[in-house]
Amino acid sequence: MSMTLDAPVFTLEPLSPVLGAAVSGLDLRRPLPEATKRAVYDAFVRYHVLCFRDQHLDEDQQIAFTEQFGELERHMASNTGTRNPLVHIVTxxxxxxxxxxxxxxxxxxxxxxxxxxxxxxxxxxxxxxxxEGGETCFADMIAAYEALPTVERAELDGVKVVHSWKISRARMGIVATPEELADAPPMVHPLVRAIPETGRKALFMGEHAAYFEGQPEDEGHQRLLALTAHAVEERFVYRHKWRQGDMLMWDNRCLLHRANPNFDARKYPRVLHRTCLRGHAPA
Ligand SMILES: [Fe+2]
Known part of the structure; x- marks a missing residue:
């Protein structure tokens, strides 16, 4: 009996010692066979960032690829500007x-x-x-959490954080519109969440994480800044240098990410298509 019919048909190559793997051998314009999809998801959980090489998906194909793993998340009304509201044009x-x-x-x-x-x-x-430049940078929030002293991990385990679009905009000098405020009210999530598939704990924060619930805003903000400074130390970071045709799929539950503005953005275009897969309430 053939073993290859339903077996994964892609190869994985780690992208860094920290996280990430390159996936070769798949054409994501076509639906993935069930076994391949499971293997892709397992690799996603293990490596946190997958880079599918040599892909050429149009918007509808990217939506169809994303939907194989669950439900698409809509974007902020203010950041679409595309014919297809489920695809955010990063530009x-x-x-x-x-x-x-x-x-x-x-x-x-x-x-x-x-x-x-x-x-x-x-x-x-x-x-x-x-x-050159324009990398997408990732920091591993599981490794960052696990590197904290035991006492600090125990202290942070019970903390809840208020995430706020309004405050993250304000800290960048931007006033959120009434429409945005109605669309994205403040939300409370645990600072430390468990990744269901592995049980490992990760720090869950980032620029929308505004302060610690029930504590003075500035105090929590300072703690979050200090924690972030720890969590984005070089030892936890991978910077993805994009190649033509790359499509990344990363685990938002256990990573922080950012775009590197280290290129002349007045001269060179940088355009990407983004879809998001809805998750679960962190716990
Ligand atoms: Fe992002």
Whole structure:
């Protein structure tokens, strides 16, 4: 009996000693056989970031790929600007296609952490990238949590954090619109969450994490800044240098990420298509 019919048909190659693996041999425009899908998900849980090489999905194909793993999460009404509201166009171009000089999402964050069910996974597909720089950087929140002293881990285990779109915008000097505020009210999540498949604990924070519930805002903010400084030390970080055709799928439950603005964003376009997979309430 053939062993290959339903066996995974891709290869995995670690991208760094910290996290991440490159996946070769799949064409994600087509539905994945069940066994392959399971193997992809297992690799996603293990490596936190998967980079599918040589992919060329249009928006509908990216949606179909994402839906194989669950339910799509909608985006903020203010950050779509596409014919398809489930695909967020990450871009530094204005409506006429000219580079604006602005790069979004340069602060460490976990996508949609202000939602009741923050994203399980983000899928980001490179369309146009600058010749150098513009990496997407990831920090491993499991490793960062496990590296904390035992006493601090015990103290943080019971802490709840208020995540706020309003406050994260305000800290960047942007006033959230009434529409955005109605769409994304403050949300409380545990600072330490368990990853269901492995039972390992991860810090859950990032730029939308505003303060500790029941404590003075500034005190919690300072603690979160200090924790983030620890969590994004080089030993926990992987920077993904994009190649044409790369599509990343990463685990938002246990990573912080950011875009590296280390390129001339007034000159070079950087355009990616983003879909998000809805997760569960962190616990
Ligand atoms: Fe993001």
């Amino acid at each position: 530094n171009l204005d409506k006429d296609g000219n580079p604006t000089g602005k790069v979004a999402s340069t602060g460490w964050h976990s996508d949609k952490s202000f939602r009741p069910k923050p994203s399980l996974a983000t899928i980001l597909h490179a369309q146009v990238m600058p010749p």
